[in-house]
Amino acid sequence: MTRREGPAVWAAFLWPGGHHHGAWRLPGSTGADLMSFENYKQMALDCERGKFDVVFLGDRLDAWPLPTEYLARTARAARLETLTLTGALAAVTSRIGLVATASTTFSEPFNLARQIGSLDHISGGRIGWNVVTSYTDDQAHNYGLDHIPPRPDRYARAQEFLDVVKGLWDSFEDDAVIRDKDSGQFFHAEKFHPLDHQGRHFKVAGPLNMERPPQGYPVICQAGASKEGIAFAGRNGELLFSVNSSLDRARDYYQAVKKAAADAGRHPDEVKVLASINPVVGRTEEEAEEKYEQMQSLLDDDVSRTFAEVYFGIDLSAYPMDEPVPEIELPDAAHGMPRAHQEYMLTRARDRKLTMRELVYGFNGTNIYPKSAEAAADEFQEWYETEACDGFILQISHVPEGVTDFVDLVVPILRERGLIRADYTGRTLRENLGLAIPRNRHAA
Numbered sequence: 001m002t003r004r005e006g007p008a009v010w011a012a013f014l015w016p017g018g019h020h021h022g023a024w025r026l027p028g029s030t031g032a033d034l035m036s037f038e039n040y041k042q043m044a045l046d047c048e049r050g051k052f053d054v055v056f057l058g059d060r061l062d063a064w065p066l067p068t069e070y071l072a073r074t075a076r077a078a079r080l081e082t083l084t085l086t087g088a089l090a091a092v093t094s095r096i097g098l099v100a101t102a103s104t105t106f107s108e109p110f111n112l113a114r115q116i117g118s119l120d121h122i123s124g125g126r127i128g129w130n131v132v133t134s135y136t137d138d139q140a141h142n143y144g145l146d147h148i149p150p151r152p153d154r155y156a157r158a159q160e161f162l163d164v165v166k167g168l169w170d171s172f173e174d175d176a177v178i179r180d181k182d183s184g185q186f187f188h189a190e191k192f193h194p195l196d197h198q199g200r201h202f203k204v205a206g207p208l209n210m211e212r213p214p215q216g217y218p219v220i221c222q223a224g225a226s227k228e229g230i231a232f233a234g235r236n237g238e239l240l241f242s243v244n245s246s247l248d249r250a251r252d253y254y255q256a257v258k259k260a261a262a263d264a265g266r267h268p269d270e271v272k273v274l275a276s277i278n279p280v281v282g283r284t285e286e287e288a289e290e291k292y293e294q295m296q297s298l299l300d301d302d303v304s305r306t307f308a309e310v311y312f313g314i315d316l317s318a319y320p321m322d323e324p325v326p327e328i329e330l331p332d333a334a335h336g337m338p339r340a341h342q343e344y345m346l347t348r349a350r351d352r353k354l355t356m357r358e359l360v361y362g363f364n365g366t367n368i369y370p371k372s373a374e375a376a377a378d379e380f381q382e383w384y385e386t387e388a389c390d391g392f393i394l395q396i397s398h399v400p401e402g403v404t405d406f407v408d409l410v411v412p413i414l415r416e417r418g419l420i421r422a423d424y425t426g427r428t429l430r431e432n433l434g435l436a437i438p439r440n441r442h443a444a
């Protein structure tokens, strides 16, 4: 196989408190201050110093689906809303892409078209939208529903939602606005289009009260892993987040998504697949191990088991913590939790013959590995060059140290190997990712 060359795509997934559930308790952690914009700002600037493509902000529309008794022993219950946060980050950064999360199940297309379009204008074209369909009843309870709608219904709504949003973003043709002070003509009336959409889920007249975003459409990001999710990703996704427990599985997912894109009539290069990795790096492997063990020591059995129970939708209390993980049957898809995460955890436990404690204490991300910077770079290179992914989404385990360590220790090695850019080549996120501006549907 010829190994490919050129830089990979790099995204930092910042979660307040860090991705590791124990990390907020580290002595140097700023993660305990969940509402601090200053923390986000410093981390985003660090990512920009490293020339990352993207800062990614996840979100959910509930506190966190954990009984309050256990939730109160974590840093998971509170966070800033990501569209708002992205607006503030856009003002203090200049080149890095910013991806915010918004749910198609619990919003209206006209609202999100305006909000995300505004962010694209404000940031000069650096925005991506992580399109999620949400997946727990707790989130439904905040929007007048007793249950989260079944996955096929959520994805059907998501498709129509996205079609409407894109239609709204096309309201003004690219050359519609002339601002001719002499003639008094602000825009060409015939280049401003209503939408007149009437579908199963939405009735939207349009036009959108906003000029077309600088990127045409902000970059569509997504992490579908189910059958419906992969089909949705193939049709719409441009930057995809994936979770796979091994190189082979990652390659299978990569092929599946690229095929779904081709089946939808798209060029496979229009879809960039990022592998989720939780790096814990040090100058040496011992230093990385020590950091990881320190975080693990800040977990406890009850909270860890409860995290796992909620994820799998089953009671695990009958299983002894020190015995190997038995065959566990997952409830059907109606439970709604991300199937890829569930399967990732169980497959990994079986492959590695983990005990129940090791399984539940592992609920701190995907592909966590304490590694020396050099060994981490080797592994990224292997995944990228053998086409298990087009880049990486780094789920930062502990903040802010996890960001600065990565930028200071790993990025220089990656740069020397040509795996991360020396500087930004484009002004917009699309330009940096090598994605074209989608054509306005009304363009002649």
Ligand SMILES: Cc1cc2nc3c(=O)[nH]c(=O)nc-3n(C[C@H](O)[C@H](O)[C@H](O)COP(=O)(O)O)c2cc1C
Binding pocket: 013, 057, 058, 059, 060, 101, 130, 131, 132, 133, 134, 135, 222, 223, 224, 225, 226, 227, 228, 229, 230, 241, 242, 243, 276, 337, 338, 339, 340, 393
């Ligand atoms: C890296 C990554 C980040 C994600 N971030 C969010 C998020 O912020 N909010 C959310 O509701 N879902 C998030 N998800 C879940 C996905 O949106 C999706 O529901 C999940 O991958 C399962 O796919 P499925 O819905 O096709 O089963 C994320 C998934 C991954 C892999």
